[in-house]
Amino acid sequence: MTRYKQLHKKLLLLPAALLLLAGSSCKKDLDYTPEVFLSAQQVYKDQAGATAGVTGIYQQLQSIKKNEVSLMGIIGTDEMRFEYQAQAWGGYWAKVAGLDSYDITFNSQNDVMGYYWNYCYVGIANANYAIQYIPQIKNFADVTVQNRLLAEARFLRALFYFQLVQFWGDVPLRIENMPFGDGVPRAPQDKIYELIIADLQYAQQNLWVRSKTPDAGRATVEAAEALLGKVYLTLHRYNDAKPLFEDLINNKGIVLNTDYADLFNKENTAESLLEVQYSPQSGATNGLQNIFGASLASTPGGPTGSTTPGYGGNVVITTAWYADSLFDKVNDKRYAASITPHFYASSDPSSNYDWWVDIGLPHLKKYDITTSSGSIDIYNSAKNVIYLRSADVFLMYAEVLNELGQPNAALAPLNKVRDRAFGNALHEVPPTAQAALRDTIMDERSRELGGEGWRWFDLKRTNTLVQRVRTHDNPRPYYVARNGEGDPHLPQNVSDINYLYPIPLSELQNNPALSLTSQNPGY
Template sequence: MKKQTTRYIIIAMSSLMAITSCSKLIDIAPVENNTSDKFYSNEIEVKQATLGIYARLGRNGTNTDFATDYFWLASENRSDLLYIASETSAQNDQLDLRKFLTTPTSGTVSSIFARLYQLIKEANNLLYYTQEDQYTRYRAEARFLRAYAYSELARSFGPVALITKPIENDEAVKLPRTPVADIYAQVIDDLQYAAANLDKVYTGADAGRVGSLAANALLGQVYMTMAGFPLNDNTANAKAETVLAGIITDVKTRFSPVYANLFTLANENKYDLFSIQFASGGLNIGSSLAGYCTSSASSGTPFPEWMYSSYTTQGQDVRVDSLLVQDMKATKDLRFAASIDTGYWNALSTVPTRSFILKNIITKFLEKDNTNTNIKAWNDQPRNFPILRDADVYLLYAEALIADGKAGDAKQYVDAIRTRAGQPVLAAAPTLDDIKHERKYEFIGEGKRYFDLVRWGETSAVNTLSDFAKYYHSKLNGQLPTKKDLLLPIPQNEMKTRSNWDQNFGY
């Protein structure tokens, strides 16, 4: 299935490169170059443009993909799941994010911001240059992807410029920061359109492209985000409940009975609702995330039983919270083995003097196969990255039900998650604390934890992150997190071009 999707992405990249005026992959020429309006002339071109929007979440002509920059470095890396055991001289952005020393000049933050607006620009181009009654599916996908980009901008940067059609640069820099509530209104409108105009899921050659289940799942997540900090919209829980109730039966058919099966190549696109597609082979469409699971010397792989000898990792020496590891092992949580390794051998079994290196590291997205010749580099891993999957809907729906006073109705969904993890069913109706526990363990390595902490409350988020930093990072030259760290800074290169924007609080 992925081979077909990957082939389409490569075709899209090649075609779009042919019409662009700059060297970046799939970067449709801007309006002032008067070429975009000539491209969307038939279904083949519109389909290629649509796949090009998806491709922005991949490597995007760079060394790292969106999942690595955003969900790993800017979310999981800053949460109470990972700590720095020792520092290396590389990847200073990762250190600054982890130690709450990030500034508006951060290259990672700038990359995240720019990538999301690139995606928005290309979605706007497609929507502007195609008619409302033409190419409905492609337009629905474009609106889904635009909504997704704005939802991430809103929860990570707060108010940003809301752009829904192609505009020239001199006009764009004059736009104000649109209130978050207004951004979410546009997101909701886009997702409702997508949900109404897409099939539930797509399979075969179209596997990996979003359907109406993904649109409604994302809509439910948006409503639950709005229900929490900072908007605290007291109508949003009920809206989330209604939306998620409408898809829960269909999502049950995509619920994997075995947790570990969610992340294997054999099951890709079988249980996900929306995931970033990757493939090995040296075509610049592999994943870089597994390359950040730990640090390594520049001369070879730290784990030769898992990867070929010249495979190096790029990240800092980050490790999983020891207390979490102890608890998962004590309770025999089946999510542990599928997500975390407690160490690795530093040599093959043929070396009699080899040592076992004790490190609790996340290996959920590392394809452990030192004979795999398709993996050409540290950033050429093949596993997809799930943005929305079965457990998102189960746990968000259960959380909405609990908030709306229907905890008894939520129990079956929390129990399903626990049973799959080898845990006993709850003795009573679930509480919000049960939801927090399951989300923390269920989504290890998937970049949801930081955003969950924020939406569950400003004070509790700062306290949780501060306590974790005090426990693990007291000897580092970092700072304790404060209110400012609940958003990322607006990149400095953006602030330089906008005289009517104020920087986010504390930066």
């Protein structure tokens, strides 16, 4: 784990109880806990305050990746689904399940959606303060550092708006903080994207390059280019995305790790372009081991609290397509690094948990904490979460080339990812037609990036959400073979209206510029 010098960061008290959370350093970069409450003007008065204030914005990125809120974009796809029996835990968890089944709980009163919305707007509010006050600071020792901190704030604002516009479409565009109670109408998506692109272009020109960034976990030029390229790809602006990906690959020298498993066994590796930093510090952990689980949680000598046989993981399982059909289980190294085929007791590896319908089924392994020495228990993982990485760039580049009518050229970046996965070139994709290669690239994105938070976005971008969820989130042969019954999961109700999420009711009620008629169609 990396260390950085002690920095006693301050907190900002914002209107409507919006908090800029920053704090003192611990064992890893960008760790923070609350200390004191100050106004924006008090925080952004010098270089140290600006550094602390911008660092605090990352806390909201932690918030959207640390627990069941992070399941937005992961379940309700062809990769992952909500565990059957956990739906009986109560109303809140029924709403989490609704993210997967698109049932009656997939509505404006879904708490998970509301939390996600609020976390993003807190991040935006905190970024807006940084963007407002950093240019006013007169005593920066180095104006380049001043511009870089401003670029970090603009990068993070763009990141939060990208998440919002993808899930909700037209959303309130807040580029400056106003008194609580002032209404902000929903802005058209193209206006949201204009701001996202402008922020990321500024970030691209002013951020640190990875080799010189002061702390792991901070946004860099490479991260800004990758996210901007993803935005252009999302908008089908392929000619704008292409040079960004080519610059990253040919000039910035992004690389793949030699070993795919290192992505999830080590932190801030060469392939990682942006990781969300977690640590054992209070308030800086995540609960993804418990959400996703893995049989290896029972490994003797694992983190404290994770040694109970079969313990950890009863919320999310894989779909049959992802775990059973997608991979070459013998030759593709990503299979063993991504999936735990059985959830078993250490004393009896053959024991599947028939008393809990889903527990014996394959689990996602990427968030397993048995290789994370700093983790406390299954509810408090100190393991980082990857947001952007090089393999995503190579696959996006392949998609761009294919959509530009260059399917043969698209094979080079696609097969670079496959060569790493198989350890040789024997399993490279041969020349194929553009339409067929679209499906191939989509499948490859799932093999490579499964469970990392981009799948819903991929399905939306390619207009395949409804078709793929209906086709691949289906009954498992397991239930018939072992229990003589059909799949007890709730049926999928996904439809075209689900290409947008419902605007949270709290926003419709509390934003004076909106009303109940401001809702997305179908909700």
